[in-house]
Amino acid sequence: MSGGGEGESLEYTPTWIVAVVCSVIVAISLAAERLLHYLGQVLNNKNQKPLYEALQKIKEELMLLGFISLLLTVSQNTISKFCVPASLVDNLLPCKRPHEEATNSSSSTSHHISGGSFRRLLEETASAHLGYCAHKKKVPLLSVEALHHLHIFIFVLAIVHVTFCVLTVVFGGAKIRQWKRWEDSIAKENYDTEQVLKSKSKRKVTSVHQHTFIKEHFLGFGKDSALLGWLHSFVKQFYASVTKSDYATMRLGFIMTHCRGNPKFNFHKYMIRALEDDFKKVVGISWYLWVFVVIFLLLNVNGWHTYFWIAFIPFFLLLAVGTKLEHVITQLAHEVAEKHVAIEGDLVVQPSDEHFWFRRPQIVLFLIHFILFQNSFEIAFFFWILVQYSFNSCIMGHIRYIVPRLVIGVFIQVLCSYSTLPLYAIVTQMGTSYKKAIFEERMQVGIVNWAQKVKKKKGLKAAIVGSGAGSGPGSGSTPGQPSSDTGSTSVGIQLERLVHKASNPEQNDGSK
Known part of the structure; x- marks a missing residue:
């Protein structure tokens, strides 16, 4: 078609233009692919497997975007014929x-x-x-132009979501890494020979209410104290989400519950690994999030100001999550204060899933995922309208609705990075179960491989015993006398169960 509404076709386009445009597109694509590949190598060399898997997740999202782009491009002519x-x-x-134009009413x-x-x-x-x-x-x-705009919006949404997730984890991780000095200080006090001797000489029975952790969180008994506890939890997330006494108390509670035989356990390092494991889940756009995209696009009707009202959804959810996480710490303090009047030595709290919504700490991660996505959607939609239609477009809305949305978006990003995410990283360790990040990377691989070999050996032995069952009692082991590898098999089963429990924390009943 020559001279049509879409301009000249490829048949009448100079070859040098086609070659130049094609070269630029291919060069940019290869540069982006090489950059991601190099970043993956750096993460692998630094033993950052969780972050490497998160990068793979980003690549999957880009591949999905590429498929969506191809699908829209190939089918645009067909769709425009509907x-x-x-x-x-x-x-x-x-x-x-x-x-x-004015028309006749008839x-x-x-x-x-x-x-x-x-x-x-x-x-x-x-x-x-x-x-x-x-x-x-x-x-x-749907016109070809509208399809093109929709295509750009999906791409912008995915890029903004990945960017916001990375920024959140980077800034939140920087906040969590500041706690390393607390970990080092605790390790020095507890494991340095001179410090240990001094602390043992000073070890005595003290009132529970003299401990800093209880002073900060215990607000008395009764219904009034419960209300004050929630108000205290709501306010605390803004100025001092985690203090040194919070960190030291929850660290000791975790170690005494899950690692009693390893008092030198590096809780801070474990917490970082667990957060990196969870990051790869947050960075992706799950199917249910795409459902929300469709619903939000459906509700973008003139006069409804939908995107102004839905901006408050992640805002209130974030405040609720932060308040709940702070309240878990308060509950831990109240449990100790209500059960004990005085204790000897350090104060120990008892982790439990009872403190979390529906006894499932994983719900907090789901809510953070949704909050980050919803906030990304709001910001992505704003920039898409700004670039595609200009600031004065009717679809952008009135200025009195735009400014609050942007302020809320920035507030959510900052609060989630510096308060909610660090709270999530430490408070969710106060559940009944622990995460598989409790094992070092090499130990995880070694235990899993060894457990699989033991399981395979056990299955092979069962097959041999079954096939030789008719050969008489003399062919098997002496009754009452276990075979030589029965002990190793049972140990293998126990380790396999341990690995399975670590890999599936929702099935963990808290037994050690």
Whole structure:
């Protein structure tokens, strides 16, 4: 088609233009691929497997975007040939249509279709396709230009979401790494010979209420104290989400519950590994999040100001999550204060899933994932409208709705990075179970491989015993006398169960 609404086709385009554009696109694509590959090598060399897996997740998202792009590009001509009555495209519009030409009140539907609104739609697609629908006295279901804009929006949404997740984990991780000095200080006090001798000489029975952790969180008994506890938890997330006494107490509670035989356990290092494991789950866009995208796009109707109201969803959710995590710490303090009057030595709290919503700490990670995605959606939609349609576009909305959305978006990003995510990293360790990050990377691989070999050996032995069952009692082991590898097999089963429990914390019943 020459001289049509879409311009010259490839048949009449100079070859040097095609070659230059193709070269630029290929060069940019290869540079991006090499950059991701190099980043993956760096993470592998630094033994950062969780972050490497998160990078793989990002690559999967980019591959999905590429498939979506290909699908939209290939099917755009087909989609633009879907013709519908004009009345169907006059409802649920993000913007009001421009003023149309005056028409006779007795005009037929065909006259309405030939009006200014339909002529504007005709100009958005190729003349052949428009002619296809015009002959049927209908309009295209979705124009080529609208498909192109939708394509760009999906791409911007994915990029902004990944970027925001990375920024959140980077800043939150920087906050958590500041706690390393607390870990080093505790290790020096507990394992340095001179310090240990001094602490043992000073070890005595003290009132529970003299401990700093109890002073900060225990607000008395009764209903009033419960209300004050929630208010204290709500406020504390803004100025001192985790103090040194919080860290030291929860660290000791975790070690005494899960690592009693290893008092030198590096809790801070374990917490970082666990956070990196969870990061690879947050960085992806799950199917249910795409469902939310469709719902939000559906509700973007002129006059509803939908994107202003839904901006408060992640805002209130974030405050609720932060308050709940702080309240878990308060509950730990109240449990000790209500059960003991005085204790000898250090104060020890008891981790339990009872403190979390529906006894599932994993719900907190799901909510953080949704909060980050929803906030990314808000910011991505703003920038997409700004670039695609300009700030004064009707779809952007009034300035009084835009400014609060941006302020809320920035507030969510900052609070989630510096308060909620660090709270999540430490407080979710106060559940009944522990995460598989408790094992070092090499130990995880070694235990899993060894357990699989033991299981395979046990299955082989069972097959041999079964096949030789008819050979008489002399062919098996002496009754009451266990075989030489029974002990190793039972140990292998126990280790396999341990690895399975670590890999599936939701099935962990807390037994050690």
